[in-house]
Amino acid sequence: MRLSSRITGRIAFGLIWASGGVAVLALLFIIGYVVVRGLPEINLEFLFTLPRGGLGGEGGISSCIVSTLWIIVVTMVLLTPLGLGAAVYLSEYAPDTRLVGFIRYGVELLAGVPSIVFGLFGYAVFVTVLSFRFSILSGALTLVCLLMPYLTRTAEEAMRSVPREQREAALALGATKWQMVARVVIPAAMPGILTGIILCIGRTVSESAPLFVTMGGSSQMPDGLMSSGRTLAVHVFYLAMETNALEKALATGTVLVVLILLTNLFTNWISERLQVRMMGVS
């Protein structure tokens, strides 16, 4: 028996609709579970006191919030210029040779390496050989290694998709290659570059394993680049594995989710404003 095209169309529509629905439901369930169980634990005291440890996971998460902010700032300050520099080189200046093809392939490959492998590398190099010890600096440098391939690839994609016509327009007006890159290509690629940067912040916030082995896990308030620290994600891991305070872990998870949500909203806001300014659409 052959089904009429109308019926196959309906079946396909139903299946597509169902998969979309499952994805949304799963997301709502996970977030809902974490937030519903975690939210009652959150109050000002929880946010503003140090973790005290112990089997009950006593105390709050103040130092974890501060550590998380530290690691975001240090990682992004180091990562952004390196990643963008590599992207500019690969997209605008790199000759089409085997070596460059190999570099590009290497970047792709690195982007797929599990993060704990970067953690071990960071432990071996930054913590041990370079004697940065368990510190925010070691953790941030490890994350830079982890995220640089990703940022480079995203930013390179964004720059390569700037149309040839706009590049030629700049050159035809007497711009040098660098002026073309700095004044036309990078601004035009900015929405894509920003998206990459935001996603990197998201990963910085959510990584736990590579930081656990490079930042240590001190619950003390960090007082500088060289002090050990514990980010929110590491704290969730610690609470879940070492204590029986699941509620506290979920509460910390809730704070994490909110932090990521805020970051995303902020980025959307910025890239929409950029879009309006550049394209004249709203």
Added chain:
Amino acid sequence: MDPKIRTTNVDFFYGSVQALKQVTLDIREHHITALIGPSGCGKSTYLRSLNRMNETIAGTRLVGEVLLDGEDIYSDGVDVVELRKRVGMVFQQPNPFPKTIYENVIFGPRVLGETNKERLDYLAERSLKAAGLWEEVKDQLSKSGLALSGGQQQRLCIARALSVEPEVILMDEPCSALDPLSTLKIEELMQELKKEYTIVIVTHNMQQAARASEWTGFFLMGELIEYGETSELFSRPQEKKTEDYITGRFG
């Protein structure tokens, strides 16, 4: 009168493919010269050799002589930036930058080092007026150039090319993406602009060449088949191939 641009025996290669063969052509100052021919005939390649834009494509090579006011633009001492300031270009697709109208117009002066705000304002206003766009956009200079209509975008690109005060303007099928009314506006504009500039236009549209230009060159398979006054070339072509093309037998 000496020509503004004189090209002698120009050969051009994309890798091993020869795109221009022995093109010899003089372009008169303050005139409009149209280059016509079927797709792939080399007319755009020729146009882009006049401001060395072909160099931005890897693996290209030019042999022969291109003189601007008697000086070879391909000789060693020539500064490409200076050349492109003198020989401006308008492209097939309107290609404003994703910036404001004002920033689009003054992009050229900016990269050439102009920082004086008053001078930049003056250049922006003068260029937009010369491109016939000032009245339409003077109250919205901080709007994005991409928010304009296609025809307005193309006139913005013309204003952008004018802002560096060039001597020659190269137009590579500037109306092929525009509606008839916008096309007409650009053609009227060209008649105004030729008083101050020398214009070379590549066009697919023979009516446009016949209407708007004084000199016409017909290209075919990389060769310049015929070159002469537009009225002559369209009414009494000397070459059989030209006649076949303009009467629509191929192309």
